[in-house]
Amino acid sequence: MNILAVPLTRRQAFKAMLGIGSTVASVVLPKSAAASTEEHPAHPVAAPDAVAMLYDSTICTGCKACMPACNEANGLPADTLLSGGIWDMPTGLNAQTKNIIELYQDPKSDEFAFVKKQCMHCLDPACVTGCPFGSLKKVDFGAVTWNSSLCIGCRYCEVACPFEVPQFEWQALNPKIVKCEFCYDQRLKENLEPACTAACPTGAVIFGKRDALLDQAKGRIAAVPDKYYENRVYGEHEAGGTQVLYLSSVSFQKIGLPKLGPTSLGHYATKVTSVIYKWLGGPVLMAGVLGLFIRRNWNRHEAERLLHEKETGFPDQL
Amino acid sequence: MNSPAMSSPDLTPTLASSDKRGTTLINHWQAGVPVTTGPVLTPLLAGLIALAAIGFVMAAIRVVSPLGPFSAMNSVYAWGIWKTFNVMTLTALGSGPLALGMAAWVFNRQKLHVVMRTALVSGFLFYATGLIALGFDVGRPWNFYSALMPWRWNTESAMLEISICMPLYCAVFLSFEILPLFLERLYYTGNEKSRAFLRHVSPRIRKMYPFVIIGAYVIPLMHQSSLGGLLLLAGDKINPLWQSPAMPWLYLVAAALCGFAFTIFLLLIVCLRYGRKLDGGVLSELANLLSGMCFFFLAIRAIDLIWRGQIHAAFAFNKMSLLFLLETSLILIPAVALRFRRVRQTPRTLLNMSALACVGGMLYRFIPTSIAYSPMRSTSYFPSVPELVMAVGYISLGIVAFIFAVNYFAVLPGEASCWDHAFRPFGWKRRTAAPTEMPLMPATALERGV
Numbered sequence: 001m002n003i004l005a006v007p008l009t010r011r012q013a014f015k016a017m018l019g020i021g022s023t024v025a026s027v028v029l030p031k032s033a034a035a036s037t038e039e040h041p042a043h044p045v046a047a048p049d050a051v052a053m054l055y056d057s058t059i060c061t062g063c064k065a066c067m068p069a070c071n072e073a074n075g076l077p078a079d080t081l082l083s084g085g086i087w088d089m090p091t092g093l094n095a096q097t098k099n100i101i102e103l104y105q106d107p108k109s110d111e112f113a114f115v116k117k118q119c120m121h122c123l124d125p126a127c128v129t130g131c132p133f134g135s136l137k138k139v140d141f142g143a144v145t146w147n148s149s150l151c152i153g154c155r156y157c158e159v160a161c162p163f164e165v166p167q168f169e170w171q172a173l174n175p176k177i178v179k180c181e182f183c184y185d186q187r188l189k190e191n192l193e194p195a196c197t198a199a200c201p202t203g204a205v206i207f208g209k210r211d212a213l214l215d216q217a218k219g220r221i222a223a224v225p226d227k228y229y230e231n232r233v234y235g236e237h238e239a240g241g242t243q244v245l246y247l248s249s250v251s252f253q254k255i256g257l258p259k260l261g262p263t264s265l266g267h268y269a270t271k272v273t274s275v276i277y278k279w280l281g282g283p284v285l286m287a288g289v290l291g292l293f294i295r296r297n298w299n300r301h302e303a304e305r306l307l308h309e310k311e312t313g314f315p316d317q318l
Numbered sequence: 319m320n321s322p323a324m325s326s327p328d329l330t331p332t333l334a335s336s337d338k339r340g341t342t343l344i345n346h347w348q349a350g351v352p353v354t355t356g357p358v359l360t361p362l363l364a365g366l367i368a369l370a371a372i373g374f375v376m377a378a379i380r381v382v383s384p385l386g387p388f389s390a391m392n393s394v395y396a397w398g399i400w401k402t403f404n405v406m407t408l409t410a411l412g413s414g415p416l417a418l419g420m421a422a423w424v425f426n427r428q429k430l431h432v433v434m435r436t437a438l439v440s441g442f443l444f445y446a447t448g449l450i451a452l453g454f455d456v457g458r459p460w461n462f463y464s465a466l467m468p469w470r471w472n473t474e475s476a477m478l479e480i481s482i483c484m485p486l487y488c489a490v491f492l493s494f495e496i497l498p499l500f501l502e503r504l505y506y507t508g509n510e511k512s513r514a515f516l517r518h519v520s521p522r523i524r525k526m527y528p529f530v531i532i533g534a535y536v537i538p539l540m541h542q543s544s545l546g547g548l549l550l551l552a553g554d555k556i557n558p559l560w561q562s563p564a565m566p567w568l569y570l571v572a573a574a575l576c577g578f579a580f581t582i583f584l585l586l587i588v589c590l591r592y593g594r595k596l597d598g599g600v601l602s603e604l605a606n607l608l609s610g611m612c613f614f615f616l617a618i619r620a621i622d623l624i625w626r627g628q629i630h631a632a633f634a635f636n637k638m639s640l641l642f643l644l645e646t647s648l649i650l651i652p653a654v655a656l657r658f659r660r661v662r663q664t665p666r667t668l669l670n671m672s673a674l675a676c677v678g679g680m681l682y683r684f685i686p687t688s689i690a691y692s693p694m695r696s697t698s699y700f701p702s703v704p705e706l707v708m709a710v711g712y713i714s715l716g717i718v719a720f721i722f723a724v725n726y727f728a729v730l731p732g733e734a735s736c737w738d739h740a741f742r743p744f745g746w747k748r749r750t751a752a753p754t755e756m757p758l759m760p761a762t763a764l765e766r767g768v
Binding site for chain 1: 349350382383384385386387391392393394396397420422423424425426428431435456457458459461462464465470471472473474475476477478479481495498502523524527528529531532533535536539540544547548550551552553554555563566693694695728
């Protein structure tokens with residue numbers, strides 16, 4: 001059917017032009033906007049001021065000096081549940097523990113390794129991508145921080161985090177999300193290094209610029225080839241890269257670091273939706289298309305309705 | 319809404335219009351008709367009210383209790399059944415208004431208008447109870463006022479989309495769509511003043527209607543797919559059989575599938591309960607659409623699995639593979655069976671097949687949130703008793719509200735001839751409606767065209 005052959009009133013033609021125009025605009029406008037900057041690149045680049053921690057599992061002696069230092073800096077109570085109220089003895093990251101030294105021991109061989117767990121401060125954090133009202137934010141130096149006045153307690157960050165870092169205060173009526181914030185408010189702002197790296201007596205965990213620490217870690221690998229697992233730094237590319245870097249002589253998976261691809265989760269989750277929802281283009285386009293069909297069918301229905309009501313004497317119900 | 323002309327007592331029974339495809343003889347469903355006979359408060363309803371009450375007592379305790387001692391959730395399994403079942407799974411069943419509305423208004427399946435009210439009321443109740451569940455689930459609900467401040471929105475978060483669109487959809491769009499039920503009741507039970515008011519507003523509602531329903535379809539299209547989008551961020555925690563970039567699309571199609579399936583199921587169950595005649599034409603139209611949706615879902619699922627090279631995992635016959643096969647066969651069986659006219663036209667098989675499709679769709683929506691969700695830390699989650707009691711309470715509340723709705727409002731489809739203007743009065747004293755002057759015409763007489 002030739003569309004030009006359909007008789008249109010001036011008003012109808014104007015409406016159709018408006019509809020087509022807005023449809024085209026909603027398709028064209030977001031494309032140009034999306035092309036400018038990608039918010040979640042597959043392989044994010046660290047910001048120039050990004051700081052980092054480098055943890056070398058082969059140096060760590062498991063003295064746990066970093067744990068009370070962390071508790072003190074963050075005002076956290078000691079987790080004394082297991083020790084009968086005597087000393088700090090958490091079994092993992094929890095609502096009172098932002099930083100922990102865990103021990104991996106192979107039951108058969110004598111292979112063992114310590115591992116320090118805290119927030120990885122990803123370059124493109126999944127928790128920040130998922131947080132609905134921006135309570136979790138990546139701030140200066142790349143620290144991922146939590147803002148109590150924006151959090152609704154949906155716990156999406158816990159679902160999203162591949163390292164299972166954020167901890168919800170299950171026992172509190174005013175629950176907070178507890179996670180390492182790189183001592184951002186406590187120390188980083190005042191040009192101090194985080195409490196854990198400052199407390200470490202052996203230099204197993206050190207603080208610095210991310211690119212400098214990455215170079216240093218690669219230098220250690222090059223100096224003693226085959227000392228380190230897979231001769232690589234964990235955190236360089238994992239989940240798009242993290243700001244906590246690990247060196248270990250045993251498998252990363254054995255010490256509890258998940259095997260992750262090099263693509264950031266934020267990129268995976270938003271690469272389609274960020275295009276669809278840019279300036280609400282997709283929904284507006286959808287509304288336009290649905291509106292055209294609904295309008296047409298509504299008019300048909302109205303015409304039939306009057307006929308039907310006259311025929312049967314029974315009114316139409318919405 | 320009924321026009322004022324209809325308040326006259328000399329209502330002539332409507333002649334059944336013949337079905338043009340000739341599969342059934344009679345359209346029994348011509349209008350929404352309230353249930354006016356029989357007791358409202360049955361033992362079943364009393365039991366459901368008790369369950370809902372227990373649920374709400376627990377909810378009240380939850381207000382003054384932290385989540386920890388109350389639920390079995392932990393930081394590894396941070397989402398319990400309130401989110402994964404009451405919201406992510408049951409709102410799929412509540413997608414009837416989306417699925418049927420799109421079919422009726424966008425794809426011009428005019429036959430389905432008569433069952434829209436049943437779908438709308440059930441959908442509204444699924445959403446409302448899901449939102450109540452969410453309200454007691456979130457840890458810091460007092461910060462939710464941020465939803466009104468767009469500058470605080472993290473627009474790339476699927477959670478934001480859901481936390482804004484779901485309440486908006488339920489409170490504005492679904493409420494608008496079920497408004498005619500209330501106005502119609504007011505028209506027949508109210509006084510002259512209220513009738514005058516309704517004569518004034520109802521044309522305006524009719525004017526607004528085609529514009530509002532655009533939002534009523536766009537918004538659930540957005541948030542039903544965002545429910546799948548939520549799980550994308552969980553990444554490798556979800557078994558690769560389910561974790562896929564197609565998840566938002568699959569969640570949406572599963573919602574439409576469950577919406578059709580549950581509406582058929584509900585119509586059959588409720589018409590059986592209240593002795594309503596069934597309408598083969600409408601039901602087989604719905605069954606056709608359900609079958610199509612099932613095939614569409616399975617096609618996307620198959621293409622997605624082949625595309626990602628995971629098809630071998632589907633037939634590994636381990637736990638996850640068996641779950642996948644169960645879920646797929648629960649959708650495949652109704653898809654194939656409902657292709658046969660005999661199956662579509664037999665109420666019993668139609669009921670069975672729609673129930674299977676409901677369970678299959680629900681399984682797809684539920685599995686990636688909990689069963690196939692396996693983080694590396696070796697904790698486990700099974701809902702605690704208070705969690706289960708509250709979840710059951712929300713569902714009971716929905717059923718109670720639905721039973722009241724069909725008894726007091728013109729929700730259920732029925733023959734126009736059984737419309738007697740006698741809405742059941744509110745209040746407990748009179749258990750049945752007053753007898754009407756007009757004797758009800760038996761449906762068999764209608765079929766003979768008397």
